[in-house]
Amino acid sequence: MEKVQGEMEIERWERSEEISDAEKKVIQETWSRVYANCEDVGVSILIRFFVSFPSAKQYFSQFKHMEDPLEMERSLQLRKHARRVMGAINTVVENLNDSEKVSSVLALVGKAHALKHKVEPIYFKKLTGVMLEVIAEEYANDFTPEAHGAWTKMKTLIYTHVTAAYKEDALGAGGGSSTEGTEVLPDT
Numbered sequence: 001m002e003k004v005q006g007e008m009e010i011e012r013w014e015r016s017e018e019i020s021d022a023e024k025k026v027i028q029e030t031w032s033r034v035y036a037n038c039e040d041v042g043v044s045i046l047i048r049f050f051v052s053f054p055s056a057k058q059y060f061s062q063f064k065h066m067e068d069p070l071e072m073e074r075s076l077q078l079r080k081h082a083r084r085v086m087g088a089i090n091t092v093v094e095n096l097n098d099s100e101k102v103s104s105v106l107a108l109v110g111k112a113h114a115l116k117h118k119v120e121p122i123y124f125k126k127l128t129g130v131m132l133e134v135i136a137e138e139y140a141n142d143f144t145p146e147a148h149g150a151w152t153k154m155k156t157l158i159y160t161h162v163t164a165a166y167k168e169d170a171l172g173a174g175g176g177s178s179t180e181g182t183e184v185l186p187d188t
Helices: 007-013 021-035 038-052 054-059 069-074 076-094 099-116 122-138 145-172
Strands: none
Touching (some): 021 122, 076 099
16 A cells, blocks of 8 residues: 655655765766666666556656556656656766756756646655665665665755755745645656
């Protein structure tokens, strides 16, 4: 059964720790192997995400009614979205030493999902958690405890930066819940 966590959980999870230079290197080394299979890994992440959190499919008109993981795997729209998700993560990983670029890329993702796609921010936490699970399973030999710690910080960095757009939107709209209008990753 799907569990949607409340704002208290979100707030506890929002503070990102600084990623050290050694951790950045571990993330980039791990990611280079993952990104070599970009589409397949991205599809695996999205399928697990949608199977674990079926309510997330509501934001995707092209595949929101798909229940069968094999049907999802064959969906050209899902594959296209998987490539977009992986491409955004790749841009972040490649630019870990440029905090302004990382902030800029993730702010764009956040704004698109908050304003245009109206995705609830909790789904970013769920998606990044699933991403970590899939990478850890599919690349178990590379996913040492050191890599897990570094990727946990990366997961938090992505979530924190993306969901900051929701807070800006709420402040700009005269206040409001930080969970108003958010998405996981948009229709194409």
